[in-house]
Amino acid sequence: MKKFVIHTPNGINPSQKLQTKQAVEEFISMFPEYRNSFKIEFRDDANVTGKEIDQAQYDALPDDEQKRKFIKSPRGTWLVPHQSMEWYILSSQNSSGGVDVGEMAKLHVERTSQANQDEISVCIVNGDVSPFCYGYTGGGITTFPDGRQVEHSAVILSAKNCGNDPEFFKTIVIHELGHVFNATHSGRAHTIQQNGPHCTNSLCIMGASNYQQLRDERLRRKANGHPPFCDECIESMREYMSHMPELVREVHVERFHGSLPILPHNNDNWKNDYRTFYQNVAQRDGDTYVESPDSANYLARIKRADGSTLEIEANNEYNVALGATNTSDGTDIPSLKDMRDLVKLAQSKNSGMDFAADNDPEFNARLLIACLEARPAPLKMRNQPEVTPEFLAQLKPETKRLLQATLNPQQPQRSQNTR
Numbered sequence: 507m508k509k510f511v512i513h514t515p516n517g518i519n520p521s522q523k524l525q526t527k528q529a530v531e532e533f534i535s536m537f538p539e540y541r542n543s544f545k546i547e548f549r550d551d552a553n554v555t556g557k558e559i560d561q562a563q564y565d566a567l568p569d570d571e572q573k574r575k576f577i578k579s580p581r582g583t584w585l586v587p588h589q590s591m592e593w594y595i596l597s598s599q600n601s602s603g604g605v606d607v608g609e610m611a612k613l614h615v616e617r618t619s620q621a622n623q624d625e626i627s628v629c630i631v632n633g634d635v636s637p638f639c640y641g642y643t644g645g646g647i648t649t650f651p652d653g654r655q656v657e658h659s660a661v662i663l664s665a666k667n668c669g670n671d672p673e674f675f676k677t678i679v680i681h682e683l684g685h686v687f688n689a690t691h692s693g694r695a696h697t698i699q700q701n702g703p704h705c706t707n708s709l710c711i712m713g714a715s716n717y718q719q720l721r722d723e724r725l726r727r728k729a730n731g732h733p734p735f736c737d738e739c740i741e742s743m744r745e746y747m748s749h750m751p752e753l754v755r756e757v758h759v760e761r762f763h764g765s766l767p768i769l770p771h772n773n774d775n776w777k778n779d780y781r782t783f784y785q786n787v788a789q790r791d792g793d794t795y796v797e798s799p800d801s802a803n804y805l806a807r808i809k810r811a812d813g814s815t816l817e818i819e820a821n822n823e824y825n826v827a828l829g830a831t832n833t834s835d836g837t838d839i840p841s842l843k844d845m846r847d848l849v850k851l852a853q854s855k856n857s858g859m860d861f862a863a864d865n866d867p868e869f870n871a872r873l874l875i876a877c878l879e880a881r882p883a884p885l886k887m888r889n890q891p892e893v894t895p896e897f898l899a900q901l902k903p904e905t906k907r908l909l910q911a912t913l914n915p916q917q918p919q920r921s922q923n924t925r
Contacts, residue, residue, distance in 0.1 A: 508752045510546045513614075513629040515591035522630060522665050523548065525672050529679035530628065536733050536740065536770065539824035542860060542888055543753040557590040558583040588617040591629065604634035607662040611644025614660035624752045626686055627660040628679070635664045640717060641678040643685040643702075657750075659686045677711065677721040680734060684712045688746035689739035696738055710736035731802070733770040740772075748856075755824070756888055757852040760862030761839075761869055762829025766821040768802045776823050777804040783851050784808060784818060816844055824857065835902065839869045842908070845876035849885055858886030867891065867900040871909050878912045 510530050514523055527546055534544050551557065559576075564584040567573045575587040577596045585593040598610040614627040635642075645659035661682045668675045684690070689712050690703040697703050704714035709727075711720050711734035724734040733740065747753050781797065781804070788795035788808045798805040804820040817829040828840045828848065840848075852859055859877050861870055870891045877885040891897055893913065898906050 507624065508544055508750065509623075509625045510544065511549050511625050511627055512546070513549050513591050513594075513627055514551065515595060515630075515632060516551045518630050518632050518665060521672070522675060523550075525675050526628060526630060526663070526679055529676035530683070532676065533680050533683045536735070537744065537747065538758065538769070538822055539755045539855075539857060540747060540753045541758070542756060551590045551592055554590050556586060557593070558585050560584070588613070591631075594629065595631065595633070600636050602634075602636065604636035605631050605662075607631075607635050607637075607639060607642035607664075608644055610662050611642060611660040615645055615658045618658045618660075623658075625658075628663065629660065630663050630665050632665045634666065635662070638667065639701075640664055640667050641682040643682045645686070661686060671721070673725060674718065674721045677717065677724050677734075680724070681711050681717070681720070684735065684739060684743065687743040689735065689743050691742060691746075694738065694742055705736060705739055707736045707738070710734070710739055712736075712739050728770065731768055731770050732772055737772050737775075754858060754886065754888075755856065756858040756860040756886075757848075757855065758825045758860040758862065759848065759865075759873060760827045761865055762817045762819055762827040764805075764817070764819060764829075766803055766819050766825070766827055769821045769825075771822070777820075779823060779851075779855075780804045780806070780818070780820055780826075783847075783854070787847055816840055824855070837868065839866060839872065842872050842875060842905075845872045846879065848873070849876045849880050852885060853880065858888060859890075861887065861889040861891065863889060867897055868902060868905060871897075871901050871905050875905070875909050875912050 512523060512526050512530075530546055534541065558579060560583055564576060567576075572587070575597075576584045577593055579585050579592065579596070585596065587593060594610050594613055595605055597613060598606045600606045610629065610631070614629065618625045618627065641664065642662045643659060644662075645657060661679070663675075663679060663682070665675075668678055685702065690697045690705050692703055696706045698706050698714060700714040705712035707713070709723055711724055713720055727734055735743070748755065784806055785795050791810070793811070794809040796807050796809060804818070806818045808816040808818075810816075812834065814830060814832045814834070817831065818826065820826040826848070828844060829838050830840045830844070831838060833839070833841070849859070859873065861873065874887070874890055877887050877890070893909065898909070901909065
């Protein structure tokens, strides 16, 4: 699990806290395969306990390096290191009274690395910052004694410089998160060094300047169903995320209703994996593959000789719905063979499986069997059903038998029927 922790000092506009959360959610929505690996929390100075001590408590502290990190507040109390945004702000002030954004980011990274926390700090500052900027991202890599390396990042946002335009503020947040997740790393093409690495695509939110134009372009692209990042930046971030041990990539599966929401894409290239996979499935079984080319989502069906069909819909690379018609068992639930094929697709993406909460028990049971059968090891799963007597009672007899046999290999093995 990777946490975004939004840090705010006293006096911050509550609407900007909400805007920050909305911007983080908009960013996460572009990577649905990691939807269960991210969490958003608030850490407000107004709600933090133990952030300051009085003079007597301070005097009683050992005279060491830790004591020298305490900062005296305007109230005469002593601020405990790393416990409040007020401490970060006062610890990062330069000679002119503005907050040194680089120093503040360094202090946040110092805290998360020392505490071994998988946290991305997103800090809202309501005063002057130096150098002048709308947002700043800093980070560092911590190497632990066991050899693990964890990258820690902190985003500093200037509420004052961003002004009162909510969409401008959100644009800055999303832009800085692009830096956190390595969208414009120096090893890729079409980047430019201009106050840090940026994208040369003038329509991409990772551009280097004219942030008002980037705000307008982000909203235009959003209205047209396109993400604010170019494909190169998205691919760079996906590659970066794939190496983060805190994140677990999953294919989300639900029952087909023909009504998945349309999600932002720059083009239809994302459909190619589904198209190639299910065309091969149809060819393997001697069935007919039919796709709806005018659909914004990937929408296809496989027509079989027995008159049944497999219905497939996806709205991104990792979110798919399956259904069936005219099945021999009289349900609209895909067969166990279809679930096994879906598991193979997830394995090809090096992904686990996420079960939708409202799936039919029979649907989930068949999917569960396929995940447990996967080789060389069972597929990693999330939100899979708990196999209780009540759950088993809702299944068809053959599905119940196969599930029990899969859970208990000493029982007779599953049927070899592939339909």
